[in-house]
Amino acid sequence: MKDVNLGIVGLGNVGSGTLTILAENGDEIARKLGFRLNVTAVCSRSVKTKTLPAGLKPRLVTPDWREVVASPDVDVVAELIGGTGTAREVVEAALAAGKSVVTANKELVALEGVALWRQAEANGVTLAMEASVCGGIPIHSVLREGIAGDRIETLFGILNGTSNYILTEIEDHGSDFNAVLAEAQKLGYAEADPTADVDGFDARSKLALLTSLAFGVQLAPADIPTEGIRRISPTDFQYASQLDCTIKLLCSARRVDGGLFVSVRPALLSKRAIMAGVKGAYNAVWSRGTFGADTFYYGRGAGPNPTGVAVVSDLMRVARSLRPEPAHRVPPFAFTSLTESKPLEIGLQKRPWYLRFRITDQPGIIRDLSSILAEHSISIDAVLQLPDLDKHNLPFVITLENSPESAVRLAVEKMGRLPFMVEPPLALPMEKGV
Amino acid sequence: MKDVNLGIVGLGNVGSGTLTILAENGDEIARKLGFRLNVTAVCSRSVKTKTLPAGLKPRLVTPDWREVVASPDVDVVAELIGGTGTAREVVEAALAAGKSVVTANKELVALEGVALWRQAEANGVTLAMEASVCGGIPIHSVLREGIAGDRIETLFGILNGTSNYILTEIEDHGSDFNAVLAEAQKLGYAEADPTADVDGFDARSKLALLTSLAFGVQLAPADIPTEGIRRISPTDFQYASQLDCTIKLLCSARRVDGGLFVSVRPALLSKRAIMAGVKGAYNAVWSRGTFGADTFYYGRGAGPNPTGVAVVSDLMRVARSLRPEPAHRVPPFAFTSLTESKPLEIGLQKRPWYLRFRITDQPGIIRDLSSILAEHSISIDAVLQLPDLDKHNLPFVITLENSPESAVRLAVEKMGRLPFMVEPPLALPMEKGV
Numbered sequence: 001m002k003d004v005n006l007g008i009v010g011l012g013n014v015g016s017g018t019l020t021i022l023a024e025n026g027d028e029i030a031r032k033l034g035f036r037l038n039v040t041a042v043c044s045r046s047v048k049t050k051t052l053p054a055g056l057k058p059r060l061v062t063p064d065w066r067e068v069v070a071s072p073d074v075d076v077v078a079e080l081i082g083g084t085g086t087a088r089e090v091v092e093a094a095l096a097a098g099k100s101v102v103t104a105n106k107e108l109v110a111l112e113g114v115a116l117w118r119q120a121e122a123n124g125v126t127l128a129m130e131a132s133v134c135g136g137i138p139i140h141s142v143l144r145e146g147i148a149g150d151r152i153e154t155l156f157g158i159l160n161g162t163s164n165y166i167l168t169e170i171e172d173h174g175s176d177f178n179a180v181l182a183e184a185q186k187l188g189y190a191e192a193d194p195t196a197d198v199d200g201f202d203a204r205s206k207l208a209l210l211t212s213l214a215f216g217v218q219l220a221p222a223d224i225p226t227e228g229i230r231r232i233s234p235t236d237f238q239y240a241s242q243l244d245c246t247i248k249l250l251c252s253a254r255r256v257d258g259g260l261f262v263s264v265r266p267a268l269l270s271k272r273a274i275m276a277g278v279k280g281a282y283n284a285v286w287s288r289g290t291f292g293a294d295t296f297y298y299g300r301g302a303g304p305n306p307t308g309v310a311v312v313s314d315l316m317r318v319a320r321s322l323r324p325e326p327a328h329r330v331p332p333f334a335f336t337s338l339t340e341s342k343p344l345e346i347g348l349q350k351r352p353w354y355l356r357f358r359i360t361d362q363p364g365i366i367r368d369l370s371s372i373l374a375e376h377s378i379s380i381d382a383v384l385q386l387p388d389l390d391k392h393n394l395p396f397v398i399t400l401e402n403s404p405e406s407a408v409r410l411a412v413e414k415m416g417r418l419p420f421m422v423e424p425p426l427a428l429p430m431e432k433g434v
Numbered sequence: 435m436k437d438v439n440l441g442i443v444g445l446g447n448v449g450s451g452t453l454t455i456l457a458e459n460g461d462e463i464a465r466k467l468g469f470r471l472n473v474t475a476v477c478s479r480s481v482k483t484k485t486l487p488a489g490l491k492p493r494l495v496t497p498d499w500r501e502v503v504a505s506p507d508v509d510v511v512a513e514l515i516g517g518t519g520t521a522r523e524v525v526e527a528a529l530a531a532g533k534s535v536v537t538a539n540k541e542l543v544a545l546e547g548v549a550l551w552r553q554a555e556a557n558g559v560t561l562a563m564e565a566s567v568c569g570g571i572p573i574h575s576v577l578r579e580g581i582a583g584d585r586i587e588t589l590f591g592i593l594n595g596t597s598n599y600i601l602t603e604i605e606d607h608g609s610d611f612n613a614v615l616a617e618a619q620k621l622g623y624a625e626a627d628p629t630a631d632v633d634g635f636d637a638r639s640k641l642a643l644l645t646s647l648a649f650g651v652q653l654a655p656a657d658i659p660t661e662g663i664r665r666i667s668p669t670d671f672q673y674a675s676q677l678d679c680t681i682k683l684l685c686s687a688r689r690v691d692g693g694l695f696v697s698v699r700p701a702l703l704s705k706r707a708i709m710a711g712v713k714g715a716y717n718a719v720w721s722r723g724t725f726g727a728d729t730f731y732y733g734r735g736a737g738p739n740p741t742g743v744a745v746v747s748d749l750m751r752v753a754r755s756l757r758p759e760p761a762h763r764v765p766p767f768a769f770t771s772l773t774e775s776k777p778l779e780i781g782l783q784k785r786p787w788y789l790r791f792r793i794t795d796q797p798g799i800i801r802d803l804s805s806i807l808a809e810h811s812i813s814i815d816a817v818l819q820l821p822d823l824d825k826h827n828l829p830f831v832i833t834l835e836n837s838p839e840s841a842v843r844l845a846v847e848k849m850g851r852l853p854f855m856v857e858p859p860l861a862l863p864m865e866k867g868v
Contacts, residue, residue, distance in 0.1 A: 138580025146572025433707025
């Protein structure tokens, strides 16, 4: 079976993440596709100083992108340089050569996306751009296909991780904007020139793109009213909190009779909104459709590996379109075949635990329970008792450190037989979640 | 251009939602596809008593599904009957007739999904099943394609809306499980026999399906350790709250060396987890990948229209595969063409507003500010002042009722010129969000 050959142009953050995933996740990717993705060519200006991940042996390693685009060994080109100079030449040359292109380039796509798409169409190839907005969130795929049947009415986004990080720090630590920005710059979370992030311009380009996918319109980013976060102070978070709100740099696009209201600016957002829980450098998109109502998508906004996942998922999609099998062979279960399997014995799993008891109060209870736990080599984390008057049906709780479920089950069964138990203990695992 | 013809079998909740969307959203769907989806045949046992949405004129309306499957006028069959009896016959007959099938049938897919997929493959057609799990969330699409490049390590789900609704009610109102269940049954949110929902069996089937898509394994639902929510009491939420946690019926699948730990059961979940914000009848899936790290997906778990969106999005995908254009022609901007557009003048948008002032304290401030607001026909919602000692830089806040942005901007500009203003007022819109 013929594999599909990839040319990767640009080995910065996203390029490195992409190669890492192609190298380390190659087997699982092949199990999904039914064929392999081979990295046959790599281009980087400083190609001699780059170390490629183990297992990747491209035949062509060059500082000249033209060689990659022209190579008969390359079926698909990934443009991971960024910017609108060389990157644009690479994309145009690849499309002209009849090769599909995957790009992570928000600037280029915001500026020239429609023209490049038309060029791709004219050449019978694909332009794929999932990685250009919200690196870790497959929001293009969702809007383009996942909920394609719906009609979007409102789209909200937290689309700039740096400004969301800064707002979260102001909220959590009561520090001033300037102090938080300086700290973020020191830690490398914000650029030396932070304008694009904190004044909303980065978010604005991304919103323009998402507005196209959600509503089928093409907006000039400069037409979107945009306001940054420089004036947001700890005082504002205090007042917002009084109103049961937080403050987010909110990208919004709202369909009304006659058109769209579109803006990027800080806004108060109800703390009860699930979007209010988006902290730190995360991104999120919330959409309301006429039919599907509310859906919400959350993940890393950037980073080599999360953005690399978007690039690789696009490469898989494009690679499928180059194969002779009909495209509807995207397997409904995601993999070309499933392994019949049994879950591992759950008793082996270690979790922290919550044990809730209902007892008839009497001396020696903690002694009896803790002896049983000790017998099973289980460590107590804490004992909690809220005020309660019913001494004949008194609830209290013991939390356990990370312990194997089998030991906990045995101990709980034994504890359930103690004479002061009103009912069998309730044992629930404790999860931190994301 | 040849349109694609649909046969809809089953006009219950999901079938009605599907027809509604196909009728009311047909133009937008055609703008995305470049061709139309026509409902040419409809089957329902009680077909005479059903009213079809305006604009749908199927040539065939029949109580006999065999006529729909056999009709040369039908390219794709949507099986929306549910259950594993007739539904299975419909799907098998359609696949055997060389027609792709879209199904919303969780039971059938959990039981026979792999066999039906193989049958579809053998006949060169598609089995599409997005609507079978988490109706409103495109989670199949996400796992199958959106983040296909990643390697999932952990998947958490809140997959049963009824039990999440019951837990939310217990938490918010301190009522007992049995009281909440009785109320939910009265309101139609829970079935007369609630076992499938509250004892975890419905969630278990869904988890088995998602585990296949995420990890490429096939599990028997009966092998998944499962525990329901009957024992969760208000007391447990009180203790959980002390531990900064809530309680959810959590479906989890966790990859470790040697296999997967899989379970369905109530668990404590940190309130800081974004998943803790999933209230009422919503569903959510959180996944952690080796490369893309955390992503999170949220939406309605069921309902005619949200599930209808999943069915229609699948129909669009399948319809594309039947067209002569290569499948890579899924347009990168979701629509076949974009309308060049300008956003509406933002001044026309009405929102509630937050105005924050910094002033030198003196008498008459509220009078002066409220006069300006009244001049612009803007109504005050509330005046807030937190304790503050600096009388020469005193912050306070006025919130406004829903008001046009242009009026608010004019008023704010005028207020900014008042002599007691230390800096121009800060005006932020207020959003409820989802």
